[in-house]
């Protein structure tokens with residue numbers, strides 16, 4: 705077994721969460737009567753900024769306000785983001801937001817095969833735990849050897865820091881781990897940390913540049929029908945790691961077809 709761990713991004717990868725985040729931001733703004741409303745086109749643009757606090761700060765800087773007013777608003781950002789996170793955790797608790805197709809089956813196949821699981825996310829631990837509890841059950845957080853998240857690193861994605869933190873905490877080597885991501889920022893963070901990468905875009909990230917990925921899938925478990933697969937996926941250790949991933953998928957897909965789809969000899 706070459707592959708030692710699967711490291712999952714959360715927002716957009718485990719579940720399509722950004723609409724819930726957008727609603728939580730707007731509810732938090734309304735509670736403070738700020739008069740701010742992030743519609744979908746604006747939020748899609750703001751998603752270019754990693755991190756909710758950084759996103760709010762970027763938005764404040766874009767407003768036509770005097771410096772003193774901007775300074776006053778910036779001072780509110782930490783408390784405003786805490787409000788937003790509480791609202792978001794309520795929105796996703798109780799299974800209100802499902803995991804993306806194939807995620808639960810891949811996680812269970814990895815657990816059965818003794819492949820370690822980890823998380824590397826920009827969002828907060830509370831948000832992650834609320835999503836895991838609401839979708840996989842209260843005990844699910846314990847399935848992950850490491851949950852590296854939020855402000856545990858100074859530089860957020862696309863910097864590699866959060867993946868390097870997860871690898872270091874697990875004592876794992878990047879070349880033996882696969883990262884699952886949904887965005888170019890996340891892909892670039894995982895690639896910079898040296899991991900193999902599988903990308904499953906969402907409506908928020910469709911069309912971004914995923915050319916550095918090993919495999920791009922519509923949904924996890926669709927490795928039989930990769931949307932794009934790059935030569936790196938089938939060369940050297942990468943090929944062995946991806947073949948082992950295919951075997952994991954095999955437990956959830958038709959025998960043999962998976963490896964054929966990856967161009968490996970059946």
Ligand code: XBP
Pocket residue numbers: 713714715716722725753754755756757789824825826827828831861890
């Ligand atoms: C995506 C992000 C996060 C979320 C909002 O995280 O960039 O900022 O959009 O969550 P991931 P916060 O790395 O999991 O894709 O407000 O807690 O930042």
Ligand code: MG
Pocket residue numbers: 713714715716717885886887890
């Ligand atoms: Mg993401």
